[in-house]
Amino acid sequence: MHIPDGYLSPSTCATMYAASAGFWWHALRKTRRQMMGRALPRLALMAAFCFVVMLFNLPLPGGTTGHALGVGIAAIVLGPWGGMLAVSLALTIQALFFGDGGITTLGANCFNMAIAGSLAAWGIYHLLSMGSTAMSRRRLVAAALAGYGSINVAALLAAIEFGIQPMLFHDASGAPLYAPYPLHVAIPAMMAGHLTIAGLAEALMTAGLFGYLRRNEPALLGLAKSGLAKDGLATDATPKTPRGLWGGLAVLMLLTPLGILAGGAAWGEWAPRDFADQAARAQIASASGNHAAPAAVPTGLSKLAGVWTAPLPDYAPHFVKSAAFGYFLSAIFGVGIILGVVWLAQVFTGRKGEGTETDTAEKSEERER
Amino acid sequence: MSAHPVARTLRGFSQALARTLVSEDAAHARGLLQGIDPRVKLVGMMALVVASALSHRVDTLLELLAVGVGLAMMSRVSLWSLARRVWLVAFVFSFMIAAPAMFLTPGVVVWRWGWLAATAPGVHTAALLVLRVEAAVTLSTLLVLTTPWMWLLKALRTLWVPVEVIALLAMTHRYVVLLAETANQMFESRQSRMVGRVKGREQRHMMINTGGVLLSKTMAMGDEVYMAMLARGFRGEVRLLAEFRMKGRDWLMGAALLMLAVAAVVAGR
Numbered sequence: 001m002h003i004p005d006g007y008l009s010p011s012t013c014a015t016m017y018a019a020s021a022g023f024w025w026h027a028l029r030k031t032r033r034q035m036m037g038r039a040l041p042r043l044a045l046m047a048a049f050c051f052v053v054m055l056f057n058l059p060l061p062g063g064t065t066g067h068a069l070g071v072g073i074a075a076i077v078l079g080p081w082g083g084m085l086a087v088s089l090a091l092t093i094q095a096l097f098f099g100d101g102g103i104t105t106l107g108a109n110c111f112n113m114a115i116a117g118s119l120a121a122w123g124i125y126h127l128l129s130m131g132s133t134a135m136s137r138r139r140l141v142a143a144a145l146a147g148y149g150s151i152n153v154a155a156l157l158a159a160i161e162f163g164i165q166p167m168l169f170h171d172a173s174g175a176p177l178y179a180p181y182p183l184h185v186a187i188p189a190m191m192a193g194h195l196t197i198a199g200l201a202e203a204l205m206t207a208g209l210f211g212y213l214r215r216n217e218p219a220l221l222g223l224a225k226s227g228l229a230k231d232g233l234a235t236d237a238t239p240k241t242p243r244g245l246w247g248g249l250a251v252l253m254l255l256t257p258l259g260i261l262a263g264g265a266a267w268g269e270w271a272p273r274d275f276a277d278q279a280a281r282a283q284i285a286s287a288s289g290n291h292a293a294p295a296a297v298p299t300g301l302s303k304l305a306g307v308w309t310a311p312l313p314d315y316a317p318h319f320v321k322s323a324a325f326g327y328f329l330s331a332i333f334g335v336g337i338i339l340g341v342v343w344l345a346q347v348f349t350g351r352k353g354e355g356t357e358t359d360t361a362e363k364s365e366e367r368e369r
Numbered sequence: 370m371s372a373h374p375v376a377r378t379l380r381g382f383s384q385a386l387a388r389t390l391v392s393e394d395a396a397h398a399r400g401l402l403q404g405i406d407p408r409v410k411l412v413g414m415m416a417l418v419v420a421s422a423l424s425h426r427v428d429t430l431l432e433l434l435a436v437g438v439g440l441a442m443m444s445r446v447s448l449w450s451l452a453r454r455v456w457l458v459a460f461v462f463s464f465m466i467a468a469p470a471m472f473l474t475p476g477v478v479v480w481r482w483g484w485l486a487a488t489a490p491g492v493h494t495a496a497l498l499v500l501r502v503e504a505a506v507t508l509s510t511l512l513v514l515t516t517p518w519m520w521l522l523k524a525l526r527t528l529w530v531p532v533e534v535i536a537l538l539a540m541t542h543r544y545v546v547l548l549a550e551t552a553n554q555m556f557e558s559r560q561s562r563m564v565g566r567v568k569g570r571e572q573r574h575m576m577i578n579t580g581g582v583l584l585s586k587t588m589a590m591g592d593e594v595y596m597a598m599l600a601r602g603f604r605g606e607v608r609l610l611a612e613f614r615m616k617g618r619d620w621l622m623g624a625a626l627l628m629l630a631v632a633a634v635v636a637g638r
Contacts, residue, residue, distance in 0.1 A: 004462070004463070005501070006421070006463070007466075007498070010422045010423050028531060028533065032533065038591070038592065040533075040595070041540060041594035041595045041598065042591035044537050044540030044541045045541075045588070045591040046591075048540075048541050048544035048548045049584055051541070051548075051549075052552055056580060058573060059569045059573045061570075089534075090541065096509075096513055096521070097542065099455065099506055099509065099513075102506075103415065104418060104419060173476065174475070175490030175491070175494045176494050177425050177494070177497060180470035180495070185473075204577070208578075209580055209581050212578065212581025212582075212584070217584075217585055217588065
């Protein structure tokens with residue numbers, strides 16, 4: 001994945017440097033204030049740690065071994081901006097000092113692994129662990145998938161950079177001047193190894209390190225809320241109330257009648273009766289690049305349209321005359337159903353209630369180890 | 370005892386550490402490139418690397434490689450060590466990737482063995498790729514081998530790299546060696562206590578636990594380093610001592626390297 005000098009054209013390298021420079025500049029700006037304090041040695045040491053972790057040969061199921069990049073854990077511990085700086089530093093040292101990855105391709109390598117990798121890892125981890133407790137299995141799976149996703153996003157970007165070279169840079173006879181394989185060869189060749197061995201190594205390493213930190217250093221993951229938590233004896237089983245989230249949800253619910261302002265039906269959400277209605281047909285045609293709708297209702301659509309009749313058709317029960325109030329009522333009803341399902345899921349999975357959480361989490365953690 | 374991954378990791382650490390020491394030795398030898406201002410060397414050698422990336426001709430790339438060999442000889446860098454550590458590795462890696470292109474690129478067939486047919490454009494593409502990698506790696510390795518790391522970092526200011534980044538790179542480099550040594554010791558102590566056959570799953574747990582302990586140590590060390598920085602008067606500002614002074618031979622060498630790079634770009638079109 002460390003692209004050496006000579007595989008990418010100078011213009012690709014310059015573009016990737018320019019793209020990376022924007023992120024580096026923003027990351028430096030974000031962390032500059034903290035860097036004047038404790039964050040300076042912490043970033044440097046995390047970069048050194050990523051470098052050393054890249055040397056680990058992790059035994060994988062099936063008897064093979066693989067290297068991890070450490071992007072996943074760096075992004076989870078330092079956040080996306082700190083993570084991309086730390087991994088960029090590690091890649092720079094590798095390129096300059098150990099010749100692993102080129103100097104002209106450093107921008108591309110940093111963009112793929114440090115920048116896109118960190119953003120992907122951080123995004124996946126936070127998306128999948130949202131609302132979960134500190135010791136939940138879901139959080140561990142989120143960490144594993146963050147590692148897996150980060151390395152595969154990086155590999156895909158590298159494959160695309162390789163794959164566009166023969167398209168853009170070839171001599172008069174059509175012979176490629178840089179990486180010689182087109183996208184349909186470069187992407188499968190690159191992804192085969194990363195979706196399996198390298199991805200697995202990164203997932204295992206990220207989840208393993210995350211599990212270790214969760215048990216022993218929860219403060220580093222931002223999971224410690226008290227001294228007990230720091231000792232690994234308690235968890236944030238009662239996550240802080242996301243007041244902002246509830247407030248935002250309430251505002252969105254109040255704003256739902258704005259949907260009425262949009263004219264016509266949403267594209268692709270037509271009902272069978274719209275095909276017979278001249279005004280609706282005109283709307284379909286204008287929204288579809290002046291392609292007229294079929295004269296008759298498509299057979300499949302007419303057959304399946306009546307399979308399910310919604311209890312609140314068109315966001316308004318029959319007895320409600322005001323469309324705006326109907327929208328508002330539907331929003332309350334929809335949110336209520338979602339909250340009810342989540343609450344039921346919590347009850348059935350035993351996640352509700354703080355008393356048992358610590359014990360079960362400890363036990364599940366032991367099993368995972 | 371099946372501790373192959375552990376042994377491999379140990380070997381990786383040892384090689385990395387050995388390489389660090391070797392490069393510091395070469396950087397302090399008395400040679401042509403060692404006596405040149407690091408800023409001139411950085412800009413000049415980078416210009417040559419970019420010229421090799423821009424070159425589309427095999428003969429130009431061979432000439433750039435010859436320039437690299439000449440500079441290495443005049444800088445007392447061991448060609449044997451360069452061949453073993455740089456040329457061989459770069460050749461194997463780039464040839465593995467370039468070789469199929471010889472057969473997959475359409476064109477006039479120049480060599481046939483059974484159903485395998487190498488084409489002229491394919492061979493040209495593969496040769497370009499391998500030679501370009503060899504030339505670029507040789508030139509960039511020479512820059513690193515003939516310049517003490519701290520000087521190289523200070524010279525990066527010439528390329529407008531922010532001072533915080535240079536400080537971070539310097540700290541990262543220092544602690545890479547320290548952390549690699551710490552990890553090496555942890556693996557050695559673990560290996561010395563392992564008897565019998567260790568299953569893959571156990572090996573995996575061992576590696577991950579070692580990584581976890583190393584991460585804990587890393588973060589704790591970060592706080593200790595910060596305390597040490599404060600104790601030494603760190604007030605949140607990073608300053609570099611710029612003691613470089615350009616001499617006549619630096620200007621000459623700079624002009625020569627840049628002229629070579631421009632000539633290579635023109636000849637390589």
